[in-house]
Amino acid sequence: MSGLYSSTVSPTDRRKRLREGLNSGSIQRLPGAFSPLVARAIQEAGFEGVYVSGAVVAADLALPDIGLTTLTEVAHRARQIARPTDLPVMVDADTGFGEPMSAARTVSEFEDAGIAGCHFEDQVNPKRCGHLDGKEVVPTELMVRRLTAAVNERRDENFVICARTDAAGVEGIDSAIERAKAYADAGADLIFTEALHKPEEFEKFRAAVDVPLLANMTEFGKTELLSAQTLQDIGYNAVIYPVTTLRIAMGQVEEALKEIDETGTQTGWIDRMQHRSRLYELLRYEEYNAFDQQVFTYSVDTYDPNN
Known part of the structure; x- marks a missing residue:
């Protein structure tokens, strides 16, 4: 691809x-x-x-x-x-x-x-x-x-x-x-x-x-x-x-929203989330970055995983 x-x-x-x-x-x-x-x-x-x-x-x-x-x-x-x-x-x-x-x-x-x-x-x-x-x-x-x-x-x-x-x-x-x-x-x-x-x-x-x-x-x-x-x-x-992927996603969304509403924070769900780095892999962020360094400045070596 x-x-x-x-x-x-x-x-x-x-x-x-x-x-x-x-x-x-x-x-x-x-x-x-x-x-x-x-x-x-x-x-x-x-x-x-x-x-x-x-x-x-x-x-x-x-x-x-x-x-x-x-x-x-x-x-x-x-x-x-x-x-x-x-x-x-x-x-x-x-x-x-x-x-x-x-x-x-x-x-x-x-x-x-x-x-x-x-x-x-x-x-x-x-x-x-x-x-x-x-x-x-x-x-x-x-x-x-x-x-x-x-x-x-x-x-x-x-x-x-x-x-x-x-x-x-x-x-x-x-x-x-x-x-x-x-x-x-x-x-x-x-x-x-x-x-x-x-x-x-x-x-x-x-x-x-x-x-x-x-x-x-x-x-x-x-x-x-x-x-x-x-x-x-x-x-x-x-x-x-x-409908499998939608049901999985919506099941997780509803459970997470319920917990955030009850506790005021999403921290209990951090380990169950897709990590930002994995999302960027799917989005092929590095390839866009290589396409134009002046526009895209993300790097897997410099991003903060806590953000």
């Missing part, structure tokens, strides 16, 4: 990397990033990709995940998150932000933002969180129209279009499998099987569907949390951890 302001790996090369990874036999792990800095940390930790969750984008705006965010907001945030990482970025496109024509525009916007792929779901618009009860799914024919519009708008053949089905929790797993087959026939490169419960259901889906599959390992939902190795052994090609 040599560029100071953005990755020097082209969007097309990152899309190719995602496609190659999906067909490599090694599961592609995509933790969710709630900020560009988290995306950089995901890369440094050795993961294969980055995920941008619609629920997280909404939560970051203090909104529930019920289809309130717009294409403009999601594309803007996705572009920011994709900028500092060489990894492919997959984005949650909800129901396509409208009718099939809107799904087509979504692909165009995401391609322009340097995104490697996105997924569309078959819920009614506005959608709700995939692990809540009371979901509704559109007829298969309408979802096929969404996907066809998205596929036809794609300019870079390497851009990955994923189809998410929420039908397992509404119509049963057999219906979800039939929908997945129809979505693959419509051009979906990857199928996202939402809210399956047990390993046996993942196995049943894998046995029935030929295209690459993505699993969602989100906490506090309906799905038993399975390891990446277990999913790979079942035959899944990718796994996302959509």
Whole structure:
């Protein structure tokens, strides 16, 4: 990662990397990033990709995940998150932000933002969180129209279009499998099987569907949390951890704020914080310093670790 302001790996090369990874036999792990800095940390930790969750984008705006965010907001945030990482970025496109024509525009916007792929779901618009009860799914024919519009708008053949089905929790797993087959026939490169419960259901889906599959390992939902190795052994090609980093961060933020309110100081949290020196490493402060010594004067040899 040599560029100071953005990755020097082209969007097309990152899309190719995602496609190659999906067909490599090694599961592609995509933790969710709630900020560009988290995306950089995901890369440094050795993961294969980055995920941008619609629920997280909404939560970051203090909104529930019920289809309130717009294409403009999601594309803007996705572009920011994709900028500092060489990894492919997959984005949650909800129901396509409208009718099939809107799904087509979504692909165009995401391609322009340097995104490697996105997924569309078959819920009614506005959608709700995939692990809540009371979901509704559109007829298969309408979802096929969404996907066809998205596929036809794609300019870079390497851009990955994923189809998410929420039908397992509404119509049963057999219906979800039939929908997945129809979505693959419509051009979906990857199928996202939402809210399956047990390993046996993942196995049943894998046995029935030929295209690459993505699993969602989100906490506090309906799905038993399975390891990446277990999913790979079942035959899944990718796994996302959509809200994990946000939940970790917000859990710590709330605990720390409570203690600061009670004690009047943050000193009890010093050892649990990311150190300033580590933050500066992630920010590549030294490289900016080398770029222009007259502007950036920070040095790892002279800074005061107590400030």
